[in-house]
Amino acid sequence: MPSGVDLGAGVVTLATFLPLSFDPSVRSSRAFEAGIRMALDDANAAGGVDGCTFDLVVADGGFDPEDSLAAAPLLTEEVGPYAVLEQFTASTYAPDVWRVFSAAGVISWDHSSGTLPQTADVYLVDPLQSEQIRVCVDHLAASDARRLAVVGPASNPVYTSPFAPAGLQSAVSGIETTEVPLHPFSVSPLDDPTVSAASVADAVEAILGSDPDAVVINVMYPTLLEVVAALRNAGFTGPVCTTRAGAVANANSDAFVGEPADATDGLLAATDMALPDLDDPGVDAWRERASAYTGPGAEEASSQFSLNAYYSTLAFLDVFDRLDGDLSHASFEAAAESTGEDPLDYGAIGRVQCGEGPAGHACGRGAAIVRYDAATNLWSHVEGFVLPADN
Numbered sequence: 342m343p344s345g346v347d348l349g350a351g352v353v354t355l356a357t358f359l360p361l362s363f364d365p366s367v368r369s370s371r372a373f374e375a376g377i378r379m380a381l382d383d384a385n386a387a388g389g390v391d392g393c394t395f396d397l398v399v400a401d402g403g404f405d406p407e408d409s410l411a412a413a414p415l416l417t418e419e420v421g422p423y424a425v426l427e428q429f430t431a432s433t434y435a436p437d438v439w440r441v442f443s444a445a446g447v448i449s450w451d452h453s454s455g456t457l458p459q460t461a462d463v464y465l466v467d468p469l470q471s472e473q474i475r476v477c478v479d480h481l482a483a484s485d486a487r488r489l490a491v492v493g494p495a496s497n498p499v500y501t502s503p504f505a506p507a508g509l510q511s512a513v514s515g516i517e518t519t520e521v522p523l524h525p526f527s528v529s530p531l532d533d534p535t536v537s538a539a540s541v542a543d544a545v546e547a548i549l550g551s552d553p554d555a556v557v558i559n560v561m562y563p564t565l566l567e568v569v570a571a572l573r574n575a576g577f578t579g580p581v582c583t584t585r586a587g588a589v590a591n592a593n594s595d596a597f598v599g600e601p602a603d604a605t606d607g608l609l610a611a612t613d614m615a616l617p618d619l620d621d622p623g624v625d626a627w628r629e630r631a632s633a634y635t636g637p638g639a640e641e642a643s644s645q646f647s648l649n650a651y652y653s654t655l656a657f658l659d660v661f662d663r664l665d666g667d668l669s670h671a672s673f674e675a676a677a678e679s680t681g682e683d684p685l686d687y688g689a690i691g692r693v694q695c696g697e698g699p700a701g702h703a704c705g706r707g708a709a710i711v712r713y714d715a716a717t718n719l720w721s722h723v724e725g726f727v728l729p730a731d732n
Contacts, residue, residue: 342668343423343446343668343669343670344417344421344422344423344445344446344447345420345421345422345423345424345447346423346668351389351392351393351394352393352394352395352396353393353394353395353396353423353661353668354395354396354397354398354420354421354422354423355381355395355396355397355398355422355423355424355425355426356397356398356399356400356416356420356422356424356425356426357373357374357377357397357398357399357400357425357426357427357428358400358402358409358412358413358416358425358427358428358429358430358438359373359374359399359400359401359402359427359428359429360401360402360403360404360429360430361399361401361402362401362403362408363403363404363405366404366429368641368644369429369641369644369646370429371637371638371640371641372638372641372642372644372645372646372647372650373427373429373638373646373647373649373650374399374637374638374650375631375634375636375637375638375639375641375642375644375647375650376642376646376647376648376649376650376651376652376653376654377397377426377427377650377651377654378397378634378636378637378638379630379631379634379636379642379647379651380650380651380652380654380655380658381395381397381654381658382636383630384658390658390661390662391661391662391664391665391666392666393661398416398420398422399637400412400415400416400420402416402428402429402430402438403430404429404430406430406434406437409430409434409437409438410434410437410438410441413428413438413441413442414441414445417441417442417445417447418445421445421447422447423447423448423668424447424448424449424450424657425442425447425448425449425450425451426450426451426650426653426654426657427450427451427452427650427653428442428449428451429452435451435453436458436459436460439451439458439460439463439701440460442462443460443461443462443463446462446670447462448462448463448464448670448673449462449463449464450464450466450653450657451463451464451465451466452465452466452467452613452614452649452650452653453465453467457469457701457703458701458702458703459701460701461698461699461701462670462674462701463701463702464677464695464701464702464704465701465702465703465704465705466653466656466657466690466693466704466705467613467614467649467653467690467691467705468613468691468705468706468707468708469613469703469705470503470506470559470584471505471506472506472611472613472691472705472706472707472708472729473584473585473610473611473612473613473708474503474506474507474510474557474559474584474611475506475507475509475510475708475729476611476707476708476709476710476727476728476729477507477557477582477583477584477609477611477708477710478506478507478510478511478514478516478557479510479513479514479727479729479730480582480609480611480710480723480724481516481554481555481557481580481582482511482514482515482516482730484555484580485554486516486553486554486555486579486580487515487516487517487554488516488517488518488519488551488552488553488554488555489507489511489516489517489518489519489553489554489555489556489557490518490519490521490547490548490551490553490555490556490557491503491504491507491508491518491519491520491521491556491557491558492521492522492523492544492548492556492557492558492559492560492568493520493521493522493523493558493559493560494522494523494559494560495522495523495524502559503557503558503559504520507557508520510729510730513729513730513731514730519547519548519551519553521544521547521548521551522544523536523540523541523544523560523564523568524536524540524543536560536564536567538567541564541567541568541571542571544568545568545571545572545575548572548577549572549575549576549577553579554579555579555580555581555582556572556577556579556580556581556582557581557582557583558581558582558583559583559584560583565583566604566605569581569604569605569608570604570605572604573603573604574604580607580609581608581609582608582609582610582611582710583608583609583610583611584610584611584612584613585610585611585612585613585614603715605713605715606713606714606715606716607712607713607714608712608713609710609711609712609713609723610710610711610712610713610720611708611709611710612708612709612710612711613690613691613705613708614645614646614648614649614690614709615645615648615649615689615690615709615722615725615726616645616711616720616721616722617643617644617645617648618721618722619689619709619722619725620722620725621688621689621725622688623652623687623688623689624648624688624689627647627648627651627652627689628643630651631643631647631648631651648689649690651689652687652689652690653690655687656685656687656690656693656704659685660673660676660677660680660685661673661676663676663679664676674698674699674702677695677702677704678695678696678697678698678702680693680694680695680704681694681695681696681697684706688725688726690705690726691705691706691707691708691709691726692705692706692707692726692728693705693706694706706728707726707727707728707729708726708727709722709724709725709726709727710722710723710724710727711723
């Protein structure tokens with residue numbers, strides 16, 4: 342019997358692994374917790390799923406690698422959950438945490454959208470950056486762009502190179518692309534990417550030399566700001582599209598400040614997370630639920646992270662419902678992979694359609710397009726979740 346299952350009581354123990362002691366992430370952690378609890382509370386109030394109700398253990402995973410890698414085995418040893426819903430650590434070290442959980446026989450049902458997991462029992466529910474890049478290309482093609490410059494890291498262990506997915510989608514759309522690698526590119530333990538001013542200048546020169554109609558950029562914040570500002574200062578006025586991680590495309594964008602502000606005005610991002618302003622029945626249903634929620638994390642229940650966690654948890658429960666009493670990991674994997682032919686569509690997150698394992702599963706499809714307004718320092722939706730063309 343898998344860990345975290347008490348068949349006699351009909352209770353399955355789940356956990357979430359959040360940086361509750363890392364001050365910059367406390368609010369988002371509480372929002373994730375609220376979203377998960379709302380979905381589980383609703384399931385339990387309805388009598389459970391497939392004969393089971395669910396307990397949730399909230400573990401403090403810290404944020405830096407030392408804390409996270411010390412806390413992960415404690416969670417598996419002291420709690421032994423069936424699955425961890427959302428582990429929020431520095432993306433550089435997320436694969437190390439997944440490996441700890443996998444080795445202990447714990448499923449990871451996670452939101453990370455950086456790169457494809459190479460670990461068994463890992464299911465990434467948010468669309469990967471490769472999906473976001475493809476939707477960026479489609480959106481720009483629909484705006485009559487016919488020449489794209491595509492900017493990304495020359496090498497990086499956790500951040501997706503945009504060149505292959507952009508090239509794939511450009512071939513579908515008949516768009517000419519020029520690849521512009523950014524050198525050097527490094528990531529510190531806390532995801533603070535660094536590039537030199539000379540590297541940015543070289544990249545901008547290469548972009549302008551290709552005479553593009555539009556630009557796709559997949560580098561991390563704040564490097565994105567440096568490239569966009571240099572592009573605008575050099576006279577480029579065409580549309581620029583990036584991924585959510587690069588743009589920090591959150592409903593509350595206090596961290597996203599362009600220098601100068603008009604350089605980032607109108608920036609587009611293909612995002613794996615809906616904003617609460619999305620006109621969608623699923624978002625409306627979550628908003629009504631969040632307004633009535635009074636449990637732990639209620640002060641952040643209306644955050645986009647709550648929205649994302651709520652529907653990610655509903656997706657987990659819908660996959661769980663397909664187990665028909667067989668709670669083995671092999672059964673869970675088969676149920677998750679069944680979404681390949683019978684996907685889960687909620688509107689408020691990307692389509693849940695898991696690929697085949699065994700080395701982890703990418704389950705999120707599509708992306709939504711949002712635009713930044715420098716005057717208000719806010720993002721808003723241009724369109725909801727769409728799949729890449731010729732999907």
